Amino acid sequence: MKVFWTVLALFVAFLLQSALTHVVPRQARMVDLFVLVLVYCGLVGGETHAMLAGAAGGWVQDVQFGGGVMGLSGLTKVLVGFGVGLSGSRFQLTEPAARVLVLFAATLLDTLIFERLASAFDVRVQTLSLGGLFTRAALNAALGGVLFFYVDRHLARRRRS
Amino acid sequence: MAIGRTTPGVARVIEGRKSRFLLGALVLAHLVVISRQVEGEGGVSLLQRGLWSVLIPPQRLVASAIHGVEGVWTGYVGLRGARDENRRLQEQVRSLETQLEATKQQIGEAARLREILELRPILPFPTMTAQVIAREGVPWFRNITVDKGLKDGVALNAPVLGVGGVMGRVVEVGSSAAKVQLLLDRDCGVGVRIERTRTTAVVAGQVAFSDSGTSELLMKYVPVLADVVVGDVVVTSGLDQIYPKGLVVGRVRSVGKGSGLFKEVSVQPSANFEKIEEVMVASAPPRPAVLTESVR
Numbered sequence: 001m002k003v004f005w006t007v008l009a010l011f012v013a014f015l016l017q018s019a020l021t022h023v024v025p026r027q028a029r030m031v032d033l034f035v036l037v038l039v040y041c042g043l044v045g046g047e048t049h050a051m052l053a054g055a056a057g058g059w060v061q062d063v064q065f066g067g068g069v070m071g072l073s074g075l076t077k078v079l080v081g082f083g084v085g086l087s088g089s090r091f092q093l094t095e096p097a098a099r100v101l102v103l104f105a106a107t108l109l110d111t112l113i114f115e116r117l118a119s120a121f122d123v124r125v126q127t128l129s130l131g132g133l134f135t136r137a138a139l140n141a142a143l144g145g146v147l148f149f150y151v152d153r154h155l156a157r158r159r160r161s
Numbered sequence: 162m163a164i165g166r167t168t169p170g171v172a173r174v175i176e177g178r179k180s181r182f183l184l185g186a187l188v189l190a191h192l193v194v195i196s197r198q199v200e201g202e203g204g205v206s207l208l209q210r211g212l213w214s215v216l217i218p219p220q221r222l223v224a225s226a227i228h229g230v231e232g233v234w235t236g237y238v239g240l241r242g243a244r245d246e247n248r249r250l251q252e253q254v255r256s257l258e259t260q261l262e263a264t265k266q267q268i269g270e271a272a273r274l275r276e277i278l279e280l281r282p283i284l285p286f287p288t289m290t291a292q293v294i295a296r297e298g299v300p301w302f303r304n305i306t307v308d309k310g311l312k313d314g315v316a317l318n319a320p321v322l323g324v325g326g327v328m329g330r331v332v333e334v335g336s337s338a339a340k341v342q343l344l345l346d347r348d349c350g351v352g353v354r355i356e357r358t359r360t361t362a363v364v365a366g367q368v369a370f371s372d373s374g375t376s377e378l379l380m381k382y383v384p385v386l387a388d389v390v391v392g393d394v395v396v397t398s399g400l401d402q403i404y405p406k407g408l409v410v411g412r413v414r415s416v417g418k419g420s421g422l423f424k425e426v427s428v429q430p431s432a433n434f435e436k437i438e439e440v441m442v443a444s445a446p447p448r449p450a451v452l453t454e455s456v457r
Binding site: 017018020021022025026028029030031032061064065066073111114115118123124125126127128129131132135136 | 295296297298299300301302303304306345346347348366367370371372373374435
C-alpha cells in the first residue's frame with residue numbers, strides 16, 4: 001500500500017510539474033514537487049522509503065525535464081532522501097515548523113548537490129543565484145508545509161473514521 | 162290597561178327610554194333629510210361625509226393592508242423574476258465570455274500558424290509544425306518536448322525554428338515525441354556570423370543566472386579587433402553542419418572588452434522562448450542553402 005501511495009504521489013507531482021511548466025514556465029523552475037514527495041516519505045517512512053522515492057522522482061525528472069545526462073537528479077535525490085530519512089528517525093520532526101525547516105534544507109541541499117554533481121560530471125548547467133537558491137528553498141518549504149498539513153489532517157480523519 | 166296597572170315610577174322610566182330612543186331616531190332622520198339637501202365640499206353630502214369619517218379609516222386600514230400585502234407579493238414575485246433573470250443573464254454572460262475567450266485563443270492560434278505558414282514556403286528545407294507538450298521544470302536546463310517524433314520524420318539534430326528565428330535542435334527522439342534543446346541551454350552552441358561584417362563566432366547558452374529573468378546568449382570567440390556594434394544582426398553561419406546558413410539568431414545587445422583575445426559579446430535572441438506553443442521542426446536534414454533577405 002505504501003508503494004502504491006508513493007507512486008501515486010510521484011505521478012501527481014509529475015502531472016502538476018508539467019502543468020506548471022505550461023502555465024508559468026519561469027516560476028515552475030523554482031518549485032520542485034518531487035522534493036516534497038521525497039521529504040514526506042523520509043519523515044514518515046524513514047531513509048529507505050525516502051531514498052527509493054527520491055530515486056524514482058529523480059529519474060522522472062531526469063527523463064522528462066532534465067538534460068543530456070540521466071541520473072543526476074536521481075542521485076541527488078537519493079542523497080537528499082537519505083539525509084531526510086536519517087534526520088526523521090533521529091529527531092522529532094512532526095511539528096509543522098520543523099517540517100518546513102526540513103523542506104527548506106532539503107531543497108537547498110538538492111539544488112547545491114545537483115549543481116556540484118553536474119560540475120563534477122562536466123555537465124554544463126544554468127546555475128541559480130544566491131537569491132534564487134533561497135527563493136527556491138523558501139517556495140518549496142512554504143508549499144510543502146501547506147501540503148503536509150492537509151495530507152496529515154486528511155490521514156488523521158481517515159484513521160479516526 | 163296593563164300600563165295603567167304599572168306603578169308610576171316604572172312607567173316613567175319606560176317612557177324616558179322610549180323618548181330618548183325616539184329623540185335619537187328623529188334627530189337621525191332629520192339629519193339624513195337635511196344632509197341630503199346640504200352639499201358639502203366636492204359634492205359630498207354631510208351624511209356621506211359623516212359616514213365616511215366613520216367608515217373610511219377602517220377601509221383605509223384594510224386597503225393599506227391589502228396594498229401592503231400586494232406590494233410584498235408583487236415585490237416577492239418581481240424579485241423572484243429579477244433573480245431568475247439575473248441568474249439567466251449571468252449564465253449568458255459567462256457563456257459569452259467563454260465563447261469570447263475561445264475566439265481570442267483561436268485568433269491567436271490562427272495568427273501564430275499564419276506566421277509559421279508564411280515562413281515555411283521560403284525556407285530551403287521541408288518543415289513540420291509541432292506543438293510543445295512539455296517544458297523543462299528545473300532551473301538547470303532549457304528544453305522543450307514536442308509532439309512529433311521518429312514516425313513523423315523527425316531526426317536527431319534537426320533544427321527547430323520559431324517565428325522569430327532559431328530556437329534550438331532536437332537532442333532526443335522518441336517514436337512520437339522529441340526533446341529540443343533550446344539555444345538558451347548552457348550546453349547549446351550554434352555557429353553564427355555577424356551579418357554586417359561576416360565575422361564568424363559561436364553563440365552559446367544563457368549568460369545570466371537561471372533566475373535572472375533575462376534570456377541573453379553569449380557570443381564566444383569574437384576577436385578583439387572584430388567590428389561589432391550593438392544592434393548588429395547575428396545569423397547562423399552553417400559551419401556547424403546543423404543549422405542552415407542565414408537564419409536569424411538575434412541582435413547584439415552589448416559588447417565588452419573581455420579578457421585576452423576575444424571580446425565579450427551578448428546577444429538578445431530574436432525568438433521568444435518564454436511563450437512557445439508551436440515550432441517548426443526540419444523533417445529532413447537540411448541541405449546547405451543561402452537564404453534570401455526576405456527570410457529575415
